[in-house]
Amino acid sequence: MxxxxxxxxxxxxxxxxxxxxxxxxxxxxxxxxxxxxxxxxxxxxxxxxxxxxxxxxxxxxxxxxxxxxxxxxxxxxxxxxxxxxxxxxxxxxxxxxxxxxxxxxxxxxxxxxxxxxxxxxxxxxxxxxxxxxxxxxxxxxxxxxxxxxxxxxGPLQLTTIGLGSDYEFELITVPIRTMSDSDLEKLAKEGQLYLSLVEMQTIQKQFQELDRDPTDIELETVAQTWSEHCSHKTLAGRIHYVDESRDLHFENMLKETIFAATVNIRKELGDDDWCVSVFSDNAGIVKFDEKQNVCIKVETHNHPSALEPYGGANTGMGGVIRDPLGTGLGAKPVCNTDVFCFADPKTAYSDLPPGTLHPKAVMEGVVAGVRDYGNRMGIPTVNGSVFFDDRYLGNPLVYCGNVAMIPTDKCFGNMSPGDYIVAVGGRTGRDGIHGATFSSAELTEESESLSGGAVQIGNAITEKMMHDVILEARDRNLYSALTDCGAGGFSSAVGEMGEKTGAEVWLEKCPLKYSGLAYHEIWISEAQERMVLAVPPMSWEAFEALCAAEGVEATIIGKFTDTKHLVLKYEDQIVGDVSMEFLHDGRPPVIREANYQPPASSPVELTDQASFNEELKAILGSLNVCSKEWIIRQYDHEVQAGSVVKPLVGAQSDGPADAAVVRPDLTSSRGLVISNGMNPEFGDFDPYWMAASAIDEAVRNCVAVGADPSRIAILDNFCWGNCEKPEVLGSLVRAALACQEVAQAFGTPFVSGKDSLNNEFSYLTESGEQKTVAIPSTLLISALGQIPDVKKSLTMDLKEAGNRLYLIGNTKEEMAGSHYLKVTGKSGGQVPQVDLVQAPLIFQELHDAIMNGTIRSCHDLSEGGLAVALAEMSFAGELGIDVDLSKLLAQCELSEAVALFSESNTRFVVEVIPQQAEAFEAHFEDLPLVVLGEVTNNNQVIIKGKSGKAIIDADLYELKTAWKSPLAW
Known part of the structure; x- marks a missing residue:
């Protein structure tokens, strides 16, 4: 019944x-x-x-x-x-x-x-x-x-809720050998393979040479492996790039820019190289101490989150946790990060294109999805950002990251032919089918109906149980290698693990959520909480017993071989046989033209005025600057007891921290520092300086809390529009060139990364016009720093009246993309740039001063510039300030508006006790340093201009209210 x-x-x-x-x-x-x-x-x-x-x-x-x-x-x-x-x-x-x-x-x-x-x-x-x-x-x-x-x-008229039905095996082949080009293109689209015509022709030629047609599962396997999501084929493509001063040819753009930066940095480090494994596993690994190394990965889950925000973000977090867990022989997660990009949550429903969810619903669902997974797994979420732009309306961005610790002797796996292929964790269902190929395609108003099956729903408890078993089995040496089932499911996991040897899979052995799945559905499903391990036969009995004792399902689904082929069987019948060489090396390279033409620039007229109070409040109350406390409070950032600098700091624990500091080993005082940098607004003016600014911001956030600038690793996450357009691809190449040059100048190696392309949304207007909205070119840089002693870490809130305030770094008339221009409705100006010679010197000197105990508080300058940084330090510490800009104005020949609101890079405000002021100033003798004023006991934020009169005179609690109100849901 x-x-x-x-x-x-x-x-x-x-x-x-x-x-x-x-x-x-x-x-x-x-x-x-x-x-x-x-x-x-x-x-x-x-x-x-x-x-x-x-x-x-x-x-x-x-x-x-x-x-x-x-x-x-x-x-x-x-x-x-x-x-x-x-x-x-x-x-x-x-x-x-x-x-x-x-x-x-x-x-x-x-x-x-x-x-x-x-x-x-x-x-x-x-x-x-x-x-x-x-x-x-x-x-x-x-x-x-x-x-x-x-x-x-109306009333439910159901008679059963049982799922599944008997599956009647039928081997399906696809007559690709005789297809015309138009037929190939139709198959690629309607079959949700999302491959180009050249790629489809390459597959056709392969099977013509084999004198047979492919089975459906062979075609799906190639499509998953060759997808943009899995192979990063655009960034790794052959690209001819032209801009106003360069004419470059890349055989592999990613390898020759971002990878090259890391290679060069490691060569310069020589015997002091602290990178362990980069771009070769699920996560990057760097040295931490004698016992443990640390690994980090940041993923995107954009398209699923656009369709189903909770499930998309939920599985995005679950998936990125499995990346370090599936790195080497398994790493223990210690903290999470997240960065989101949404349209304005106050968007009118009447302005929503067909097929889109309301931005507030997207935002609430995404936050809940990340919250539930991290909290239920017992992993603290310690750092993140949120950005708003109307161009994210149909295509929100969801970045999820994880940092994990791994024993120094467990950083590499080594699977051998004869090892069992073992599936561990969740069961396989139809959820997530075509996820990898779907995530590589442009969204349209029909995506919800066509690709709803690409969305998965996660189960954090299942993953937590699997996590515990795997780490226990790791320490007992019960397996030789592992990886997670992410994009492409078993197809990608087994295909990657057996790339150098071969593999044979018995699909009917895979545990299913319900009956009725066809063999190809079992193979490409992206059902969550699954991992694949290589278990030597001699260890299987002990491994199986351990899993059974913890209530975790473990099943042998095949074995690794020495055939150099991926052989798929269903009930002893071969349903797929693809050579590993063709699968991993047979994809034709992407060959594209890319160009970049800088947009026309114009000067911006800025006039002095009696008061900038209202402009400051408007910036503090803007969505990209305001408090994200509504989100942060939903996350557990104290679990595991290692959180040192929290996401919110200050007298009332509600000020914005620059970065997180985490102590992963409670018996040691050594700490990790996690931060990020991103500013999509700058990309509208020049993607080169957008990328440079993102790296600078991520690094300066790290350094501001105490990280050693000589030990910072970074990751790139490119989210771009349709890179088949030369101008769009040109902006991506320009950003990659900046990544290479800035990373080398800073000595910050890239250790991992991920790209998400085709972030565009197309729909028909009421008049029948086809309209496409592309996201702004968006590059997230995540930084993983280290601090020798967490007791020396700093927070940004002011500490004591009478202390002096200093500005470190050069302030320039760089107002393009600034929040000041946005709230005043003005445009023009120069986008902020980075001094690649001076910036590393500032970072190192500031770090030395922090380690010497000279500085009481430190805050980096980013969105909103100096005025916003001072206001945040003030209301976070519940102390006033009395600042005079006359020295800064005279030294840099700036207008008052520029001095207050320029968003120039590599700048910090620091608080120093008077007794150490002379030594501090001597420390920065050859670098840009300006004394600003002092901390006061009153509740006023006072900033004086050229005439000595206050151009900002505001109650700090009024400023705090303006900052906290917009998202106080």
Whole structure:
């Protein structure tokens, strides 16, 4: 039998979900929706007696102190319904992971209650006179996400919720040998292979030479391996690049720019090289101490998050945690990072293109997805950023990162032919099919319906259990190599592990969530929480016993061979046989033209004025500068007890930290420093200086809290538009050139990276016009620094009245892309640049001063410039300041607006006690240093201009309110 247990708040409790739907309906203009009653349901299949179901509801599913429940059998009869009732049920689509239902079924089994299936449902009852058009609007925009959910009107008429059916094996071949070019292009698109015509022709030629057609699974395997997501074929392509001063030819652009920077830095370091493994595993590894090394990886999960924000971000975090866990022989995660890019959350619903979710819904879903995965895994989220731009409307960006520790003797695996291929963790379902190829394609208004299966839902508890087992097995030496099942699922994981040897896979052995999966679906599914290990036969019994003891499923699904072929079998029949050489080296190189033409620039007129109070408040209250406390407070940044400098610091723990400091080994005082740098606005003026500024910001954030600048590793994450357009690819190449040159100048090697291209959204306007919105060229630089003693780490909040304030670094008239111009509606100017000679000297001298104990607080200057940095230091420390800009203005010949709001790079404000001022000034004798003023005991932020009169005179609590208000949800 099938039962429904419907749960609702008791009458004395507020129905939060009902209130949410009413508020959102009001925002949509659905005025006829005046009443909503929301409940949640569990559908339980199996028990024959209602008394059993009542026991389940009372003892497990409902909190009878604050909730009521009702039970009825399904399908619902007419007698059980209310006449004229406007009822909508929201259920997951078939095959979408329902974690609550899965956990419920496991809990019931542990209590000896055997049920066939469990599913969850949300139910909404509306006032009878609600207009059908309003209900349709609310359904689409508020109640459900069509990528993963379905809406059923009226009483449920289900007879079963069981998934799966018997699968009848049928080997499918694709007649590619005789296809025309147009047929190849059609197959690439409709088959969701997303390969170019040249690539399809290469596959065609390969099978013509083999004198046979490929099976569907062979075609899928090649498409996964050759996807942009897995092979980074654009960045690694043959590119002819031309700009105003260069004419360059690259055989492999990525290798000749970013990789080359790391190679050159390591050569210069010689015997002092502190890189361990770079660009060769799932995460980069650098030295930490005698016992442990540290690895880091940052991934993007943009397209899935655009369709289903919670699931996309949730699995983005789960996937990036598995990257270090699958590096070497396994690393233990110690902290997470995240960076998000959204459109304005106040965007009018009427301005949304077809097929897009509202930016606020995207933002709330993404934050919740990252929050739930990190918190449930017990990994602190310690650093991040959020950026807003209307060009992210159809294509939000979601970056997730993880830092992990690995024993020095476990940094490399070495699989051997004869080792078993073992799948560990979650089971395989239809979720995530075509994820790798889908993420390489442009989004359109039809993506939700065409590629909904590419979205996965994660289960952090399953991954936590798998994580614990793997680290225990690592320490017992029970396996020889491992990797995670990320993009491409088993296809990529096994294909990569067996690249140098060969592999044979027995697909019918793979554990499934439900029956009915075809062999190719098993192979390319990206169902989450799965890893692949190479286990020597002699270790299998011990490994299996360990997994069983911890409740983790482990299954032999094949073996590694010495055939140099990837052989796939289903019930002893070969369904796929691809040479590793063709799979990994057969893809034709991308050959493209790239050019860059700098945009026309114009000077910006800035005039002095009596007061800049309102401009400062406007910048503090802008979305890119304001407090992100609403997000940060949802993350656990204290778990594992290693957090030293938190995301929020100061007297009330609500000031913006420059970077995080984490102590990964509680028996040691040595620490890690994690930061990031990004400013998409600068890319509109020059992607070279955007990239340079991002590296400078990431490094100066690290140095500001105490990191040693000679021991900072960085990662690149390029998110770009359609790089088949020469001008778009040209901007990417220009940014990569900056990465190479700045990294070498700073001595900061790239150790890992990831790109996400084709971040564009296309749709038809009401007039039938095709419109495409491309994201701004967006480069995230993540930095991993180290601090010798965490007790010497600094925070940015002011510490004591009477201390002196100094500005380190050159302030220039570099206002293009600045927040001052944005809030004043002006444009023009020069984009901030980086002095590649002076910047490293400033970083080193500042670090020495911090280690000597000379500095009490330090804050880098970024968005908003000097005025914003001073205001943040003031309200974070709850101390006033009295600053005079006359020396800065005279020294640099600047206008007051430039002095206050320029966003020039490599600058810091530091606080020094008077007794050490002379020594501090001598320390910076040959570098740009200006005394600004002092810390005061009053609550005023006072900044004086040319005439000695205050051009900013504001109450620090008013400034803090302006900063905290915009996202105080």
């Amino acid at each position: 099938l039962w429904e247990i419907e749960i609702s708040p008791v009458s004395s409790e507020i129905n939060r979900e009902s209130e949410r739907v009413l508020v959102e309906a009001g925002h949509l203009g659905a005025d006829s929706v005046k009443e909503v009653h929301a409940t949640r349901s569990f559908l339980i299949e199996g028990p024959q007696e209602k008394t059993v179901v009542e026991k389940i509801a009372r003892n497990l599913l409902a909190d009878t102190v604050v909730e009521n429940f009702t039970i009825h059998s399904l399908p619902t009869s007419a007698a059980d319904t209310t006449a004229g009732e406007l009822l909508l049920n929201v259920l997951f689509k078939s095959g979408v992971t329902d974690n609550v239902a899965s956990s419920t079924q496991k809990a019931l089994a542990s209590q000896g209650i055997d049920v066939t299936a469990v599913s969850t449902c949300r139910k909404y009852t509306f006032n009878n006179d609600a207009k059908p058009a309003d209900l349709q609007l609310v359904s689409k925009r508020v109640l459900a996400n069509d990528a993963i959910e379905q809406i059923v009107e």
